[in-house]
Amino acid sequence: MRPLRNVIYVQTQNSWLHKDNENLVLKVDKETIARIPIHKLQGLVCFGQVSVSPYLMAHCAENGVTITFLNMFGKFLARVEGPVSGNVLLRRTQHLAGNSSESSVNIAQVMLTGKLYNQRYVIRRYLRDHGETITDKKVLFDLQTAEKRLSRCLTQITDCTTIDTLMGREGEAAQVYFGVFNHLIRQKDFEFDIRRRRPPSDPVNALLSFCYTLLIHDCRSALETTGLDPASGFLHQLRSGRPSLALDIAEEFRPLIDRFVLTLINKRQLVVKDFETWPNGSLTLKDEPRKTLLAAWQDRKQDTILHPWFEETVPIGILPWLQSQILARFLRGDCDSYVPFLWK
Amino acid sequence: MKTMQNLEPIYLSRLQHYLYCSRQFALIELEDVWIENQFTAEGQVLHQRVNLADQQKRGDVRTVWALRLSNIEFGIEGVADVVEYHRQEAGIEIPYPIEYKRGKPKTHRADEVQLCAQALCLEEMHGVDVTDGALFYGEVRRRHPVHFDAELRNLTIEIILACRAIVQSKVTPKAFYEAKKCNGCSLIDQCHPERFRKSASSWLAAQLKKD
Numbered sequence: 001m002r003p004l005r006n007v008i009y010v011q012t013q014n015s016w017l018h019k020d021n022e023n024l025v026l027k028v029d030k031e032t033i034a035r036i037p038i039h040k041l042q043g044l045v046c047f048g049q050v051s052v053s054p055y056l057m058a059h060c061a062e063n064g065v066t067i068t069f070l071n072m073f074g075k076f077l078a079r080v081e082g083p084v085s086g087n088v089l090l091r092r093t094q095h096l097a098g099n100s101s102e103s104s105v106n107i108a109q110v111m112l113t114g115k116l117y118n119q120r121y122v123i124r125r126y127l128r129d130h131g132e133t134i135t136d137k138k139v140l141f142d143l144q145t146a147e148k149r150l151s152r153c154l155t156q157i158t159d160c161t162t163i164d165t166l167m168g169r170e171g172e173a174a175q176v177y178f179g180v181f182n183h184l185i186r187q188k189d190f191e192f193d194i195r196r197r198r199p200p201s202d203p204v205n206a207l208l209s210f211c212y213t214l215l216i217h218d219c220r221s222a223l224e225t226t227g228l229d230p231a232s233g234f235l236h237q238l239r240s241g242r243p244s245l246a247l248d249i250a251e252e253f254r255p256l257i258d259r260f261v262l263t264l265i266n267k268r269q270l271v272v273k274d275f276e277t278w279p280n281g282s283l284t285l286k287d288e289p290r291k292t293l294l295a296a297w298q299d300r301k302q303d304t305i306l307h308p309w310f311e312e313t314v315p316i317g318i319l320p321w322l323q324s325q326i327l328a329r330f331l332r333g334d335c336d337s338y339v340p341f342l343w344k
Numbered sequence: 345m346k347t348m349q350n351l352e353p354i355y356l357s358r359l360q361h362y363l364y365c366s367r368q369f370a371l372i373e374l375e376d377v378w379i380e381n382q383f384t385a386e387g388q389v390l391h392q393r394v395n396l397a398d399q400q401k402r403g404d405v406r407t408v409w410a411l412r413l414s415n416i417e418f419g420i421e422g423v424a425d426v427v428e429y430h431r432q433e434a435g436i437e438i439p440y441p442i443e444y445k446r447g448k449p450k451t452h453r454a455d456e457v458q459l460c461a462q463a464l465c466l467e468e469m470h471g472v473d474v475t476d477g478a479l480f481y482g483e484v485r486r487r488h489p490v491h492f493d494a495e496l497r498n499l500t501i502e503i504i505l506a507c508r509a510i511v512q513s514k515v516t517p518k519a520f521y522e523a524k525k526c527n528g529c530s531l532i533d534q535c536h537p538e539r540f541r542k543s544a545s546s547w548l549a550a551q552l553k554k555d
Contacts, residue, residue: 089514213460337545
């Protein structure tokens with residue numbers, strides 16, 4: 001399998017990144033902090049006031065390293081990358097498939113099957129690991145019921161024939177799943193009520209939103225590496241400026257993110273006072289805890305996991321890339337269906 | 345023969361990809377897939393010398409490096425690593441193509457076909473018969489002479505036509521897993537010859553049925 005290359009997140013303000021031979025050099029106040037061979041990188045993400053020399057940008061572009069600039073809060077600003085992969089036939093097929101409601105439904109159905117299957121796994125896994133220690137009868141009952149209802153939603157997904165009904169089923173599943181999400185949190189000071197996105201007004205939602213952004217970023221680069229158009233989706237409607245296909249393939253991986261967030265909370269790697277509240281009621285992570293999160297995320301991507309379709313154990317970080325591969329090969333006619341990543 | 349003037353050229357270096365595996369050819373040609381591995385990197389290093397366009401004269405032999413070639417009739421083009429022009433008694437120069445390869449002489453004819461295609465280009469460009477050339481193998485560091493007989497010429501033309509058929513159909517041939525071949529292929533992680541043998545839809549249905 002393809003080796004997992006690293007993504008470097010730079011969030012020290014007033015950092016200066018430049019190229020020295022084949023290395024990326026990170027300087028803060030003219031002092032060299034780090035030196036990394038560029039061929040080991042897959043991406044470079046800069047938060048806030050981080051400067052990159054044009055020669056480093058060119059070298060990254062030539063080596064397929066995407067540079068993304070975000071503001072301090074993780075909002076997207078700009079991206080620097082080399083020429084797009086030239087697989088025009090793949091893009092053409094992708095756009096044609098996106099134009100056909102039948103193909104779109106088929107692909108979207110498989111993607112959502114993956115999502116629901118993996119959501120159910122999050123609950124099953126919790127029941128397996130902690131089922132015996134749950135003293136509250138109602139909690140146990142809720143979790144078991146949610147597991148069964150997700151199984152039913154999973155069957156119903158395969159009967160859907162339109163994107164709208166698929167979205168409806170997905171919505172039901174989300175209600176079931178997030179309805180018991182609070183039961184999976186084992187730290188009393190963290191409370192989860194419902195999934196709220198704009199803006200996230202509690203620490204759990206803030207963490208989910210931030211981590212989903214990281215995930216979508218990785219999905220997007222995976223699609224671009226494969227030569228697919230990240231903007232042209234099947235489940236998510238086309239809307240300019242939106243990476244619809246990245247959002248599509250991210251669906252299968254959201255449950256992995258959810259569990260990653262649960263682990264951060266349950267293992268007390270992050271605590272409530274790591275967040276700061278803004279006048280609009282939204283919450284963001286403070287600088288130091290965000291570093292903790294990003295480091296944990298990088299570690300998590302190195303962890304290996306079984307990919308049942310490939311029958312191979314692979315680093316979690318290359319999953320988006322593998323799914324992009326399967327999608328591309330399906331669109332090019334190599335197999336009779338797209339297959340999702342199933343978490344086992 | 346019908347002229348192929350209006351056709352998109354097939355690159356000489358791609359002919360050997362087709363001979364190795366028609367799917368490999370299509371992945372590179374149609375899908376823009378290219379992954380460097382140890383072997384391709386070694387090939388690059390070996391070619392560094394011959395990639396610099398240059399020429400030199402020594403006695404009756406004029407040597408040209410990195411010479412651009414094409415044959416309009418067959419719609420092929422590319423670059424010859426080295427062409428030696430051997431001066432004959434009558435004063436005419438006969439081109440003698442030499443292609444650099446890493447490794448050692450192979451059991452299949454991919455390298456010979458690539459060289460023969462160069463000969464077809466040189467014949468059209470210079471209007472002379474090109475009967476011989478050589479492959480230089482990096483590992484054994486030795487020239488291996490190749491004679492362009494009718495059999496090799498026919499094989500070469502056949503390969504050119506087969507490559508063109510893939511380019512025109514825009515369809516990537518299906519994968520067939522052959523351990524010996526596939527495990528040495530730099531594109532194995534993009535091609536997944538083993539995985540795509542099974543039906544994806546029935547695999548997925550079976551997984552969902554399991555629990």
